[in-house]
Amino acid sequence: xxxxxxxxxxxxxxxxxxxxxxxxxxxxxxxxxxxxxxxxxxxxxxxxxxxxxxxxxxxxxxxxxxxxxxxxxxxxxxxxxxxxxxxxxxxxxxxxxxxxxxxxxxxxxxxxxxxxxxxxxxxxxxxxxxxxxxxxxxxxxxxxxxxxxxxxxxxxxxxxxxxxxx
Numbered sequence: 624x625x626x627x628x629x630x631x632x633x634x635x636x637x638x639x640x641x642x643x644x645x646x647x648x649x650x651x652x653x654x655x656x657x658x659x660x661x662x663x664x665x666x667x668x669x670x671x672x673x674x675x676x677x678x679x680x681x682x683x684x685x686x687x688x689x690x691x692x693x694x695x696x697x698x699x700x701x702x703x704x705x706x707x708x709x710x711x712x713x714x715x716x717x718x719x720x721x722x723x724x725x726x727x728x729x730x731x732x733x734x735x736x737x738x739x740x741x742x743x744x745x746x747x748x749x750x751x752x753x754x755x756x757x758x759x760x761x762x763x764x765x766x767x768x769x770x771x772x773x774x775x776x777x778x779x780x781x782x783x784x785x786x787x788x789x
Contacts, residue, residue, distance in 0.1 A: 688715035
């Protein structure tokens with residue numbers, strides 16, 4: 624049976640405080656599957672460490688109206704394995720855009736790395752797509768995979784390796 628954890632089991636609450644604020648609860652329970660229905664079918668996304676640090680520092684900074692940081696999500700778009708999020712200040716409507724990956728040659732680096740990884744692992748594009756779809760981690764389309772192959776000359780490298788191994 625699934626159970627709900629209000630804080631990690633290995634963290635002891637201080638005797639001087641018996642309640643947690645909403646932000647503390649989010650941080651203390653981050654990464655803990657509590658068995659609730661909403662959490663079981665959540666999509667996954669790939670985040671680079673550098674962009675995650677950028678997100679964290681950007682969300683604690685005040686916007687132009689100098690109100691307390693209280694950014695809201697205006698849009699959330701998946702581009703393959705990468706999330707592109709627009710945050711808006713509810714007070715002055717200033718917006719900031721964040722992506723979970725950097726861009727290299729017009730493509731998200733995380734998507735390029737995953738195409739490279741499944742190719743080097745010997746997986747066919749269809750196998751990769753099935754795994755990505757079943758895991759709910761976004762998927763890049765065949766057109767994107769082909770463009771990465773053509774730009775990176777993967778087809779020629781694979782052909783050379785096949786020829787050398789025969």
